Amino acid sequence: MQSALNTGVDRLYSWAACFYYQGTFTDVGGATGLLNGYAIPSGYISVSQVDRDKWDQRYREGAYAERGHPAAFLVEHVPEILAQQLNAKTSNESLRALDIACGAGRNSFYLAGLGYQVDAVDVSAEALNRARATGSDHHASIRWVEHDLGDGLPADLPPADMMAIIRYLDLDMIRAALRHIRPGGYLLCEVHLATEQVVAGPSGSAFRAAPGALLDAASGMEIISYWEGVTRDPDQALVAVARLVGRLPP
Numbered sequence: 001m002q003s004a005l006n007t008g009v010d011r012l013y014s015w016a017a018c019f020y021y022q023g024t025f026t027d028v029g030g031a032t033g034l035l036n037g038y039a040i041p042s043g044y045i046s047v048s049q050v051d052r053d054k055w056d057q058r059y060r061e062g063a064y065a066e067r068g069h070p071a072a073f074l075v076e077h078v079p080e081i082l083a084q085q086l087n088a089k090t091s092n093e094s095l096r097a098l099d100i101a102c103g104a105g106r107n108s109f110y111l112a113g114l115g116y117q118v119d120a121v122d123v124s125a126e127a128l129n130r131a132r133a134t135g136s137d138h139h140a141s142i143r144w145v146e147h148d149l150g151d152g153l154p155a156d157l158p159p160a161d162m163m164a165i166i167r168y169l170d171l172d173m174i175r176a177a178l179r180h181i182r183p184g185g186y187l188l189c190e191v192h193l194a195t196e197q198v199v200a201g202p203s204g205s206a207f208r209a210a211p212g213a214l215l216d217a218a219s220g221m222e223i224i225s226y227w228e229g230v231t232r233d234p235d236q237a238l239v240a241v242a243r244l245v246g247r248l249p250p
């Protein structure tokens with residue numbers, strides 16, 4: 001059994017890993033892995049576990065409890081896209097949406113309310129529990145999936161007509177996620193943008209996209225719109241974001 005001291009040291013090591021991680025290594029008690037080329041002995045807490053703990057803790061402490069409204073960016077674009085998709089539909093099957101890093105589900109509920117069948121993926125069990133406990137008519141249309149996107153997307157996800165990635169930055173994952181969009185389907189992605197201005201949101205540059213980086217990640221898509229800048233959220237917080245609407249060629 002580990003001593004409290006050892007556990008503390010491991011945790012410290014893991015937090016450091018969070019910032020310097022480049023390779024992959026497995027979960028607590030797993031095999032040796034690589035961090036910046038150095039071997040990590042079995043028994044250390046993985047980046048995944050640290051991320052999961054961090055986000056669970058945040059949600060447990062009430063993060064985003066006041067943010068029930070869907071992302072303004074989705075509200076601006078989805079209705080028009082949906083109208084086109086319904087027009088072009090040739091089968092009785094529901095249109096499918098994929099909400100990546102869905103958090104407590106504000107955008108999943110919005111998409112389900114519009115009629116999409118939604119797969120909603122997040123690493124945090126706390127966030128998903130909050131989502132499940134949210135009173136809504138739309139739970140039946142949403143499948144909540146607890147999954148670490150550091151491992152890629154869940155293999156069993158059906159292809160999506162609409163993929164939403166809101167305020168979760170992993171450009172490699174975004175590139176890979178394009179494979180899960182149906183030909184002719186859409187990506188709506190909003191990420192925090194690197195800026196010199198004082199704005200709300202993550203302080204670390206690792207969690208903010210460099211100008212143009214989101215556009216690069218979506219190469220191969222038809223870009224319907226792209227915007228970078230500083231704006232206000234519905235709660236009036238000042239935010240710097242990059243917003244992309246892309247369509248996969250049919």
Ligand SMILES: C[S@@+](CC[C@H](N)C(=O)[O-])C[C@H]1O[C@@H](n2cnc3c(N)ncnc32)[C@H](O)[C@@H]1O
Binds near residue numbers: 121148166
């Ligand atoms: C800023 S929140 C955004 C949540 C949601 N998209 C929204 O707009 O309300 C970022 C989300 O990413 C999730 N997340 C962070 N790392 C993750 C990972 N490795 N795999 C899956 N989800 C992750 C967190 O749990 C959190 O819910």
